[in-house]
Amino acid sequence: MKVLIHGAGVAGLTLAHELATCGAGVTVIEKRRQIAGNASWQAGGMLAPWCERESAEDPVLSLGRDAADWWENALPGHVIRNGTLVVAPARDAAELDRFGRRASGFRPVDAEAIAALEPDLEGRFGRALFFAGEAHLDPRKALLGLQEKLVQMGVRFEFGYGTASKPYMADFEADCTGIAAAQPTLRGVRGEMLILRTSEVSLARPVRLLHPRIPVYVVPRSGNLFMVGATMIECDAAGPITARSVMELLNAAYALHPAFGEAELVETGVGVRPAFADNLPRVERDGNKIRINGLYRHGFLLAPAMARQASDMILGHETKKELVHEAHR
């Protein structure tokens, strides 16, 4: 069984891993020259299905709850299981109650518990919600780590793949190109983020700051880096971040901890999330073509489950006869 995967984002790489683990011959082609820069590269890397359930429908929780295990299994050492802390300024305490009513899998904590969890936030918030079962990873390290592992497993990669490149023959083709797939029912939701560097604050886990207009999260990464994200704009343009978005994101980071005001702004990033109208992902099959898309803001959270579904579909239909049958259905 030979499978050709289009796209080296989180959907393509997780599918490659599922297939290669089962012994399929996998080639990944990617039109970019490297992994860096795609939508997955700009992700927060939060594996937070209980928090996400606040604004997402149930499949995000049911498909995402095993994601941390999948990543830990695929890339030992990458997953940090310190949970998620959700805070709100005293003035917006009602937002915390609302969040709590919509989510599950958390316990309310007081100022003392907040200080114990995140000493640098001591005295800043009176109440929070602690989602102990959640996790996070560094998406860039995870993408590069997965690619390296896949190469060792015998998966071939071709970057800079264009229309002039030589075609590959395969039993199955998988389209994992996200917004570039240009499906008519797919829309882009622009997300903008910042990376700050400061040694004056340290956080053990992603912290979400609730605000009626601009909810943000701050995800700690190694090297005193913090990813601050992310805007949600109904737009498929990938152009540079706007001044307004920088101001709003910085404002929110500053509200979380004033020391972020002195941080270095080392990077801004823009990604376009692929989403269907219900903001839920799909695995779709047409003959010997399959596509995974619509991961929206849940790439690292939902890609494992979608990859498993797609891989089952692919490996469950190995004979040519069945493929022909599917194609004519």
Next chain:
Amino acid sequence: MLELYGQQVSSRLLLGTALYPSPAIMAEAIKASGVDIVTVSLRRETSGGKAGGQFWSLIQSLGVHVLPNTAGCHSVKEAVTTARMAREVFATNWIKLEVIGNHDTLQPDVFGLVEAAKILSAEGFEVFPYTTDDLVVAERLLDAGCKVLMPWCAPIGSARGPQNLDALRSLRGHFPGVPLIVDAGIGRPSHAATVMELGYDAVLLNTAVAKAGDPVAMAAAFGKAVEAGRQAFLAGPLEPRDMAVPSTPVIGMAAFS
């Protein structure tokens, strides 16, 4: 039937299109509430790219009137530019005019609002100004060419409901012929019914539906409340009294025993 700038509209509820869990849920909420008009924020939904692409197609497919708004504009110039862009993108002269005076409270800058309304009305726009409940400002907006007024009843997204019923009543009393739409601050269907009972022509809201536990069910509830409030207004509600008044006569009651 309600007429706004010559356009007959059958529903007296207007819904915003932001903050829903997904566009699919937004579309269902719009259908469930039976609204005729939705507001769309140009800045957020369509900036750059293919003018909102899929999101915009979805709204178009719902067959409702679109009232573009200048949400998030803080100056006259910004609001006027956004309005002009909106006219091009949405092919309508309608514009919900917001000039925000305070970033935190989102209170309208009524001075900038009047100025922007003047400029836009002169350019042929049909302006729906988001304003406070101040009578004099309302007069200035009408002078500026507005033929519809949209006073708040509480700050945007606050869900506090009518904070100053006297001001709303007085506005209604002063401008009997002007379509008045309560925009902003509505949190519950009972709030919507309350302002409709005062004789307001319509209600515009977004957060109260989009951020409800079940936005579709809440949209339907608001549709009913607006309808009920309107019917009650037309039916002539009973004025409150200080004294108890028995609903059956006391004098001349038949004596049993």
